[in-house]
Amino acid sequence: MSKTGQDGHGSRRHSSAEAWLDARLKRAAEGDHDAFADVYDALARPVKGLICRVLRDEAQAEEVTQDVMVEIWRTADRYRPELGTARGWVLTLAHRRAVDRVRYVQASAARERHSALLAEDRPFDEVAETVERHEDHHRVRSCLAALERHQRVPLVLAYYQGMTYLEVAACLATPAGTVKSRMRSGLRLLRRCLEAR
Amino acid sequence: MTADEDPHQLVGAYVLHALPAAEEVSFENHLAGCAACRAEVAELSEVTLRLASAEEADPSPELRRRVLDRIAHTRQERLPRDRPHGLPVRQRALRLALAACLVLAATFGGLAAWQHIQADEARTETTRTQAQASALTDILTARDATISTQKLRDGSEISVVASRAQDRCAFIASDLPRLGDDQVYELWYAAKTGGLRPAGLLPGSGGGQARVLRDSLDDVSAVGITAEPAGGSRQPTSEPLGIVTVPA
Numbered sequence: 001m002s003k004t005g006q007d008g009h010g011s012r013r014h015s016s017a018e019a020w021l022d023a024r025l026k027r028a029a030e031g032d033h034d035a036f037a038d039v040y041d042a043l044a045r046p047v048k049g050l051i052c053r054v055l056r057d058e059a060q061a062e063e064v065t066q067d068v069m070v071e072i073w074r075t076a077d078r079y080r081p082e083l084g085t086a087r088g089w090v091l092t093l094a095h096r097r098a099v100d101r102v103r104y105v106q107a108s109a110a111r112e113r114h115s116a117l118l119a120e121d122r123p124f125d126e127v128a129e130t131v132e133r134h135e136d137h138h139r140v141r142s143c144l145a146a147l148e149r150h151q152r153v154p155l156v157l158a159y160y161q162g163m164t165y166l167e168v169a170a171c172l173a174t175p176a177g178t179v180k181s182r183m184r185s186g187l188r189l190l191r192r193c194l195e196a197r
Numbered sequence: 198m199t200a201d202e203d204p205h206q207l208v209g210a211y212v213l214h215a216l217p218a219a220e221e222v223s224f225e226n227h228l229a230g231c232a233a234c235r236a237e238v239a240e241l242s243e244v245t246l247r248l249a250s251a252e253e254a255d256p257s258p259e260l261r262r263r264v265l266d267r268i269a270h271t272r273q274e275r276l277p278r279d280r281p282h283g284l285p286v287r288q289r290a291l292r293l294a295l296a297a298c299l300v301l302a303a304t305f306g307g308l309a310a311w312q313h314i315q316a317d318e319a320r321t322e323t324t325r326t327q328a329q330a331s332a333l334t335d336i337l338t339a340r341d342a343t344i345s346t347q348k349l350r351d352g353s354e355i356s357v358v359a360s361r362a363q364d365r366c367a368f369i370a371s372d373l374p375r376l377g378d379d380q381v382y383e384l385w386y387a388a389k390t391g392g393l394r395p396a397g398l399l400p401g402s403g404g405g406q407a408r409v410l411r412d413s414l415d416d417v418s419a420v421g422i423t424a425e426p427a428g429g430s431r432q433p434t435s436e437p438l439g440i441v442t443v444p445a
Contacts, residue, residue, distance in 0.1 A: 033268065040261060044260070048254045069264045069268075073267075073273065075273075076273065078274075155248075158210065158214075158215035163215065165210040179210075180206045180209065180210050182209075183210050183215065190244050191244045
């Protein structure tokens with residue numbers, strides 16, 4: 001346990017490319033615009049991809065991506081390389097902002113209707129549809145597929161739809177306590193699968 | 198959920214960003230004092246990062262231009278690292294107040310945990326936990342930090358340390374009385390325009406509490422505290438126990 005925590009978000013592959021990016025973000029924190037442009041170029045695609053996935057709206061995703069990128073510039077001084085990769089820090093912030101937006105914008109009634117459709121396992125199909133540009137995408141997808149449906153669906157609804165566990169519970173007509181524990185056990189199983197390869 | 202439920206079950210929902218705001222704040226308070234939870238958050242955060250990394254989309258070329266344009270005119274936040282010597286008198290007085298506040302706080306969960314995090318931070322912290330802890334440090338050491346304190350009727354004391362420059366504040370309390378089993382403390386932001394909005398829950402077990410409030414301070418003129426039914430309320434259902442004005 002203590003070992004995995006050591007390099008936090010990036011422990012799986014702290015490659016030289018990741019280390020370079022960490023250093024560029026640190027430089028950006030000192031006010032270096034060129035370093036920030038490097039961070040932007042390295043992470044704008046995954047950041048927009050994630051935000052787009054959660055918001056399902058291209059125009060809004062561009063807007064939120066812009067806000068996130070500017071926030072990264074503004075608060076780069078908070079980034080601590082010893083606690084995780086720049087990629088992890090940036091994507092965590094991007095997900096947070098995407099979720100904030102989705103909760104702010106969408107009336108919950110509309111979302112519940114929407115998600116009732118998604119509960120038909122469409123979320124996973126959508127994962128399957130994403131282009132596998134990257135070996136890693138494939139791994140995540142196949143490990144998600146290997147989960148039992150009752151564990152996969154809460155993860156997908158929460159992470160990719162920005163639903164709270166209470167909304168997930170309502171949408172799946174499952175007790176909230178059960179959803180909470182399935183989220184936890186689902187993530188643990190996913191972790192085991194991702195590590196096993 | 199109630200504050201008495203097993204909070205460890207919330208780790209999964211927490212790393213998925215799937216907790217409602219008030220519960221998230223409450224869980225982070227728990228996290229500050231639970232090393233096992235922090236380790237699990239670190240582990241499961243790696244999984245959510247993998248989920249995050251599985252998506253890509255091309256941003257428009259204009260987006261790059263707009264972002265680089267914006268940052269050219271956006272000031273960066275600086276965290277205080279090296280304390281300047283010879284602070285102005287007002288600053289020094291404030292530091293004394295903060296030091297007193299920290300000594301007071303050191304005996305209770307939140308801040309004791311915070312110090313533990315400081316010592317331990319190179320080891321098993323996630324970005325977010327660290328962000329919470331450093332947010333507290335940032336506010337307490339902000340150059341424009343103000344501290345406002347009020348004694349409550351029962352003798353306990355609540356303080357709000359606010360930094361307008363950082364747009365955040367921290368709530369610190371000592372010796373809050375224990376509430377009934379089905380009650381929690383709820384914090385409120387009072388807007389300049391008069392409205393109240395929830396700013397987070399504190400466990401009904403009372404005692405000492407330290408908490409960084411998440412939302413912007415932009416339109417906030419005061420922070421209040423009430424006792425509410427477990428789970429919190431959208432609007433206060435009881436008379437405020439205290440209201441601390443946040444200087445403009």
